[in-house]
Amino acid sequence: xxxxxxxxxxxxxxxxxxxxxxxxxxxxxxxxxxxxxxxxxxxxxxxxxxxxxxxxxxxxxxxxxxxxxxxxxxxxxxxxxxxxxxxxxxxxxxxxxxxxxxxxxxxxxxxxxxxxxxxxxxxxxxxxxxxxxxxxxxxxxxxxxxxxxxxxxxx
Amino acid sequence: xxxxxxxxxxxxxxxxxxxxxxxxxxxxxxxxxxxxxxxxxxxxxxxxxxxxxxxxxxxxxxxxxxxxxxxxxxxxxxxxxxxxxxxxxxxxxxxxxxxxxxxxxxxxxxxxxxxxxxxxxxxxxxxxxxxxxxxxxxxxxxxxxxxxxxxxxxx
DNA sequence: ATTATTGCAAACGCTTTGCACTCCC
DNA sequence: GGGAGTGCAAAGCGTTTGCAATAAT
Numbered sequence: 001x002x003x004x005x006x007x008x009x010x011x012x013x014x015x016x017x018x019x020x021x022x023x024x025x026x027x028x029x030x031x032x033x034x035x036x037x038x039x040x041x042x043x044x045x046x047x048x049x050x051x052x053x054x055x056x057x058x059x060x061x062x063x064x065x066x067x068x069x070x071x072x073x074x075x076x077x078x079x080x081x082x083x084x085x086x087x088x089x090x091x092x093x094x095x096x097x098x099x100x101x102x103x104x105x106x107x108x109x110x111x112x113x114x115x116x117x118x119x120x121x122x123x124x125x126x127x128x129x130x131x132x133x134x135x136x137x138x139x140x141x142x143x144x145x146x147x148x149x150x151x152x153x154x155x
Numbered sequence: 156x157x158x159x160x161x162x163x164x165x166x167x168x169x170x171x172x173x174x175x176x177x178x179x180x181x182x183x184x185x186x187x188x189x190x191x192x193x194x195x196x197x198x199x200x201x202x203x204x205x206x207x208x209x210x211x212x213x214x215x216x217x218x219x220x221x222x223x224x225x226x227x228x229x230x231x232x233x234x235x236x237x238x239x240x241x242x243x244x245x246x247x248x249x250x251x252x253x254x255x256x257x258x259x260x261x262x263x264x265x266x267x268x269x270x271x272x273x274x275x276x277x278x279x280x281x282x283x284x285x286x287x288x289x290x291x292x293x294x295x296x297x298x299x300x301x302x303x304x305x306x307x308x309x310x
Numbered sequence: 311a312t313t314a315t316t317g318c319a320a321a322c323g324c325t326t327t328g329c330a331c332t333c334c335c
Numbered sequence: 336g337g338g339a340g341t342g343c344a345a346a347g348c349g350t351t352t353g354c355a356a357t358a359a360t
Contacts, residue, residue, distance in 0.1 A: 137281035
């Protein structure tokens with residue numbers, strides 16, 4: 001997403017909530033938008049440290065939470081007990097296929113999922129807030145360790 | 156699930172894989188089967204400690220992993236960065252609705268999900284191994300904090 | 311006897327916390 | 336000037352690891 005537009009959204013959100021407009025928050029936003037793919041809070045903190053941003057770890061953690069709240073980032077969890085973030089907001093809704101051999105994460109998109117989710121929420125009497133859908137399997141890439149002919153033990 | 160049957164499955168699995176049949180593994184299995192609802196490895200360790208089982212933390216962690224591999228338990232992750240286990244193997248496949256206000260976890264079951272997962276795997280060229288599907292929302296229970304009339308801030 | 315498994319405590323990695331300092335409003 | 340936000344370091348928590356002791360085969 002274009003940084004200028006994102007800054008606008010964040011500014012708006014902060015004003016609306018009576019939160020303060022601080023340079024650190026925009027630095028975290030910029031770094032997050034520049035990060036390719038999914039990242040953990042600490043990943044971003046390290047990257048920012050290397051790139052001579054000057055923002056503390058606590059602020060990175062807090063701000064990412066904030067950015068998720070105003071939908072500039074999406075929070076993900078791929079079953080590794082780590083919170084990951086994703087910045088590709090303008091992409092249409094998508095979910096993830098995770099290869100259990102090589103760990104690569106592939107996106108897919110199927111609008112039936114959202115329909116199903118809405119239907120289930122209303123049937124069960126829940127006010128929808130979000131969902132998480134991950135599929136685990138072995139991918140078909142040649143370089144994927146699960147596909148070497150020599151290597152077929154389970155583990 | 157009936158403990159005797161579960162013991163049989165574990166014994167079989169251990170023999171097949173040339174793993175050793177140790178009393179600790181069956182103690183962890185018993186304690187896990189007796190645990191109501193979803194639990195983390197540490198929860199189980201503490202409970203076993205209180206009930207005078209004598210199994211170390213490391214063994215509890217290792218054995219739960221093992222029990223998940225032989226499908227006596229299911230591994231779950233509800234987006235809290237904690238691995239949880241569930242023992243209700245005989246229940247039919249189900250997924251979870253998590254209330255973002257009161258934290259309660261409700262199960263639901265919809266066979267279209269599995270169909271969708273299979274279809275996506277084959278379309279994307281993945282060999283299916285598992286999936287994780289959680290829906291987040293506000294439940295309609297009166298006691299749920301999100302439903303008190305007085306309390307309508309976001310947070 | 312061999313070696314997988316255990317127990318223990320320490321280390322690990324991600325995240326949160328406490329508190330003094332800063333600086334946005 | 337008041338209080339939200341920050342930085343820092345330490346603590347927290349679930350989990351993993353290293354290694355010596357134990358026990359299943």
